[in-house]
Amino acid sequence: MSAVRKSMPKSKDEPLVLVVDDFADAREMYGEYLKFCGFRVAEAQNGVEAIEKARKLKPDLILMDLSMPIIDGWEATRRLKGDPATKAIPVVALTGHAMTGHSESAKSAGCDVVITKPCLPHDLIKQIRKVIGGPQKKKASA
Amino acid sequence: MARESVAVAIRSSVPADAKLALLEELQRCKDAVSAAQIAADWLTTHTGAEKTVFAATDHIRGTLGCIAGSGLTPRQFKRFCLSLDDPTHPLVNALTNGSATAFQGSHDSRVTLFGEGSFTAIRVGRSEQDPALGLLLVGPAPAPPHRAARWVADTLAASLTRLSARDAILEEDPRLRREHALLNKIINAATDPIMFTNMDGQLIIANSRAELLFTAPDDVSEGRRRAVQLNNMFFSAALSRTALGEGEAGRRELLLVDPTEGSDLLFELLSTVVSDPREGAGVVSILRNITDLRQATRQIDENYAKLRAAEAEIRAERDRLNLLIDSVADPIIVTDQAGEISLMNNPAERLFTIVPGAGEDAQRIVRANDAHFTSFVSGLLSTGWELTRRGEIGLVDPNTGKAVPVEALAAKMLSDIGELTAIVTILHDRTEAIERAQLYERLKLASEELEGKVQSATAELARQNELLRRQALELEQASAAKSQFLANVSHELRTPLNAILGYAAMTLQGVSGELIAPQRRNLSRIDANARHLLTLINEILDITRIEAGRMPIQVVPFNLPELLREVISELEPIIVKSGLELNTRVPTDLPTIRSDRQKVKQIVVNLLSNALKFTHKGSITIKVTTVGSHSVAIDVIDTGIGIPKADFDKIFEDFRQVDSTPRRAYGGTGLGLSICRRLASMLRGTLKVDSKLGKGSTFTLTLPAVLKK
Numbered sequence: 001m002s003a004v005r006k007s008m009p010k011s012k013d014e015p016l017v018l019v020v021d022d023f024a025d026a027r028e029m030y031g032e033y034l035k036f037c038g039f040r041v042a043e044a045q046n047g048v049e050a051i052e053k054a055r056k057l058k059p060d061l062i063l064m065d066l067s068m069p070i071i072d073g074w075e076a077t078r079r080l081k082g083d084p085a086t087k088a089i090p091v092v093a094l095t096g097h098a099m100t101g102h103s104e105s106a107k108s109a110g111c112d113v114v115i116t117k118p119c120l121p122h123d124l125i126k127q128i129r130k131v132i133g134g135p136q137k138k139k140a141s142a
Numbered sequence: 143m144a145r146e147s148v149a150v151a152i153r154s155s156v157p158a159d160a161k162l163a164l165l166e167e168l169q170r171c172k173d174a175v176s177a178a179q180i181a182a183d184w185l186t187t188h189t190g191a192e193k194t195v196f197a198a199t200d201h202i203r204g205t206l207g208c209i210a211g212s213g214l215t216p217r218q219f220k221r222f223c224l225s226l227d228d229p230t231h232p233l234v235n236a237l238t239n240g241s242a243t244a245f246q247g248s249h250d251s252r253v254t255l256f257g258e259g260s261f262t263a264i265r266v267g268r269s270e271q272d273p274a275l276g277l278l279l280v281g282p283a284p285a286p287p288h289r290a291a292r293w294v295a296d297t298l299a300a301s302l303t304r305l306s307a308r309d310a311i312l313e314e315d316p317r318l319r320r321e322h323a324l325l326n327k328i329i330n331a332a333t334d335p336i337m338f339t340n341m342d343g344q345l346i347i348a349n350s351r352a353e354l355l356f357t358a359p360d361d362v363s364e365g366r367r368r369a370v371q372l373n374n375m376f377f378s379a380a381l382s383r384t385a386l387g388e389g390e391a392g393r394r395e396l397l398l399v400d401p402t403e404g405s406d407l408l409f410e411l412l413s414t415v416v417s418d419p420r421e422g423a424g425v426v427s428i429l430r431n432i433t434d435l436r437q438a439t440r441q442i443d444e445n446y447a448k449l450r451a452a453e454a455e456i457r458a459e460r461d462r463l464n465l466l467i468d469s470v471a472d473p474i475i476v477t478d479q480a481g482e483i484s485l486m487n488n489p490a491e492r493l494f495t496i497v498p499g500a501g502e503d504a505q506r507i508v509r510a511n512d513a514h515f516t517s518f519v520s521g522l523l524s525t526g527w528e529l530t531r532r533g534e535i536g537l538v539d540p541n542t543g544k545a546v547p548v549e550a551l552a553a554k555m556l557s558d559i560g561e562l563t564a565i566v567t568i569l570h571d572r573t574e575a576i577e578r579a580q581l582y583e584r585l586k587l588a589s590e591e592l593e594g595k596v597q598s599a600t601a602e603l604a605r606q607n608e609l610l611r612r613q614a615l616e617l618e619q620a621s622a623a624k625s626q627f628l629a630n631v632s633h634e635l636r637t638p639l640n641a642i643l644g645y646a647a648m649t650l651q652g653v654s655g656e657l658i659a660p661q662r663r664n665l666s667r668i669d670a671n672a673r674h675l676l677t678l679i680n681e682i683l684d685i686t687r688i689e690a691g692r693m694p695i696q697v698v699p700f701n702l703p704e705l706l707r708e709v710i711s712e713l714e715p716i717i718v719k720s721g722l723e724l725n726t727r728v729p730t731d732l733p734t735i736r737s738d739r740q741k742v743k744q745i746v747v748n749l750l751s752n753a754l755k756f757t758h759k760g761s762i763t764i765k766v767t768t769v770g771s772h773s774v775a776i777d778v779i780d781t782g783i784g785i786p787k788a789d790f791d792k793i794f795e796d797f798r799q800v801d802s803t804p805r806r807a808y809g810g811t812g813l814g815l816s817i818c819r820r821l822a823s824m825l826r827g828t829l830k831v832d833s834k835l836g837k838g839s840t841f842t843l844t845l846p847a848v849l850k851k
Contacts, residue, residue: 025638026644029645032653118676121644
């Protein structure tokens with residue numbers, strides 16, 4: 001089943017999610033699960049790349065890790081939200097810091113939703129669907 | 143009878159005291175002329191007569207001539223002189239006429255004394271038989287003949303008779319006259335009042351002293367007159383009280399008043415009855431002023447008493463002085479002019495006298511003390527001008543043989559004339575003073591030493607304080623670093639854990655294809671352990687945050703039943719798996735709570751998880767009640783294994799489970815309840831436990847319904 005699903009060409013109608021995370025395991029995990037759930041996925045390893053791809057691909061949603069090198073999630077979000085071309089794209093921030101203050105600063109930077117890690121892929125999809133709707137569940141949850 | 147009626151008439155027309163005054167004045171008179179003048183003046187004053195003349199008979203010369211009068215010119219006065227040999231003369235006739243004879247001015251040319259004016263001639267004489275003493279001529283003649291004039295004539299007659307009797311004696315012999323004058327002088331010179339009174343008490347002779355007391359001239363003050371009256375009264379009373387026999391002297395005390403000063407005078411009255419063949423019997427009274435004598439006696443008594451008192455005082459003073467000298471702790475020695483000791487007090491005796499039976503040493507010491515002292519005193523004696531000498535003497539106590547350093551102060555005692563009477567020496571024992579000085583020195587040293595120690599201790603303390611302050615600072619920094627480190631570590635731990643959990647969940651979900659049973663089972667164990675690890679990390683993070691004070695409270699209004707439904711739904715899989723019955727009892731009228739919703743939820747989740755963990759059969763009940771009007775209580779009641787009472791406090795401590803052995807049956811960090819209790823107290827609430835081993839436990843969270851920041 002999964003092989004079939006994987007090979008299924010993604011329709012242009014499916015929402016595109018840009019997953020931004022410097023930690024490859026996390027980035028690829030969420031990417032794989034999003035694809036599994038029927039989303040189109042693009043990936044970026046840092047803030048600079050994220051801004052470039054956001055401008056180029058115009059994703060339906062950006063999943064943004066906050067702690068990153070070069071340009072961190074806060075700064076990247078601020079720039080995206082400051083750019084008329086990208087400001088409409090919802091940003092869901094992910095942070096590994098449970099310390100309060102991260103959540104507030106992320107919101108003030110322009111993030112629409114802030115999620116604290118660890119966050120199971122299943123729970124993440126729920127949050128994303130709350131923001132953009134997204135493809136119908138292909139399969140009952142495992 | 144006629145005499146009496148006259149007297150009554152006078153009383154009625156002339157004041158009685160005027161009459162008395164005349165009597166007194168006449169009494170005092172010493173010669174016929176002044177007596178007659180007084181009578182004439184009195185008549186002019188008191189009867190309204192304009193002219194009054196007294197003409198006296200001179201039987202030796204055979205003439206009748208004026209000797210006193212008033213209202214006449216001196217010429218008229220001198221001219222009046224007529225011979226008694228002419229019996230036809232109306233005035234000569236009047237001398238023999240018992241009653242008054244009235245004359246009119248023109249009646250007879252020989253009677254022109256008062257010019258044309260009328261007058262009355264009244265015979266003055268003791269009796270009808272005796273030759274007349276003279277005539278009292280009063281003009282103008284009153285009609286009827288003046289009774290007052292008649293009375294004056296009689297009174298004058300008595301007075302003149304008294305005077306002529308005396309004069310008669312004096313006239314007999316010039317020697318007698320001289321003697322009389324001498325006697326007069328003598329009795330007047332006597333300092334005691336002397337009086338001679340007739341048996342009726344009438345004053346015949348009084349010396350000048352007596353007159354001062356018993357007679358008052360016309361012009362004296364009323365007070366003095368009154369005093370004289372009183373004196374006369376007292377005197378008469380004193381005389382009449384004693385029936386005196388002839389020749390015997392009566393002696394009594396008589397209190398009189400000094401008329402000039404008003405003070406009391408005490409007299410001793412000596413009265414002697416004397417009889418005179420011519421004058422009859424009389425009383426000679428001599429008053430001796432004993433006022434001063436009495437005062438002197440009293441004075442002497444008083445002085446004697448004073449003397450006795452002074453003597454007693456001196457004796458007491460001397461006793462006091464002796465006591466004082468003896469009670470002075472310092473030796474006091476009195477030496478005479480020669481340097482010999484004349485007096486010393488007890489402390490001095492100890493140093494300067496040899497006690498009977500004393501040893502040779504003691505005797506030697508006393509002699510040495512004496513020598514020292516004598517040389518000191520002679521030092522003062524040898525200087526003529528210095529009055530005091532101060533110096534130090536090294537004495538020795540003969541009883542103990544101990545040195546007695548003394549300070550000696552000697553002073554010369556001088557008499558009024560500057561003559562040396564004694565030398566007083568006071569010895570002041572300096573032993574104590576010296577000891578005190580030594581003690582003071584030692585004390586000063588010790589004090590300085592102590593001060594040094596205190597200073598160094600203070601410095602050390604300051605150093606320690608500084609050290610402590612730095613350590614505190616370092617500790618604070620270390621604590622902050624630790625918190626930061628833990629926060630970082632937990633973050634670093636979460637990142638891989640996130641991946642583990644994520645991949646496990648995805649794989650179990652079949653993202654990577656279907657799993658065979660053993661794969662699924664093993665992957666489930668990876669998932670469960672990873673979840674457990676996450677719980678541990680979260681708890682450690684909570685504790686760290688609470689300790690670092692970085693756990694903020696966010697008060698929001700929320701609905702408690704809804705919160706409970708949320709908790710139950712989150713734990714649903716575990717509840718279902720446990721097979722336990724879960725009941726919730728919530729009152730319908732529960733108010734909206736204002737508190738930190740997330741923390742309340744965390745506590746309830748924890749309590750319910752624990753209940754599920756430690757309960758194997760039976761049920762779990764969540765019961766909400768309102769406590770008072772401001773609080774709510776959430777009870778989580780289970781029928782589990784229970785907790786021994788002794789461990790009620792222990793379970794809330796960090797990293798504690800009742801069973802802390804490595805092989806313990808239940809998992810968990812043991813941080814859960816500790817965190818819950820801290821959170822409850824942050825919400826101003828309490829978390830308490832009640833339990834019975836083997837029966838179950840009840841955890842009660844009590845919170846204020848409205849948490850005020």
